[in-house]
Amino acid sequence: MIELEPIGVIHSPFTERGTAPRQGRACCEPVQVEIFQKYAPGLGTMEGMSHIWVLYWMDRxxxxxLFSRRPDWDEPRPVFTIRSPARPxxxxxxxxxxxxxxxxxITVTGLEALDGSPVLDIxxxxxxxxxxFDAQNPFKK
Structure with missing residues (x-):
């Protein structure tokens, strides 16, 4: 059995599906990653760090x-080969x-998370x- 306990919550201007950018990297909107008090000692100061990975649960x-399609694609693609939020x-x-x-x-930019999304880890x-640098992607246009 797998048990996950959120360590925090995301506060974002994106409130519902379809309002967040497709990829967060291009997003300039500030998003707050609030860490629950219980896990606050794990933060430290983060001094000297410019970027963090944020793992969160796309609860909506x-x-x-198992297949998803963007409007600009001709055919649906398997979810494990794309970054669609729709997945098991x-x-x-x-x-x-x-x-x-x-x-x-932690206030960050570059995150496409919806408001209230549970944070799993940073x-x-x-x-x-x-x-x-030499990673390959067969779907790259």
């Missing part, structure tokens, strides 16, 4: 979909640029580990 996504376990993985850390709240983004 469809969970019974709607776990999102996004990179947020840290704009400010204040108490238990991790530092480390370019030397996380950036793979």
């Amino acid at each position: 996504a469809e969970r019974d979909v 376990n709607p776990i999102a993985l996004s990179i947020g640029r840290i704009e400010e850390v204040s108490g238990r709240t 991790k530092p983004y480390v370019a030397e580990i996380d950036c793979i």
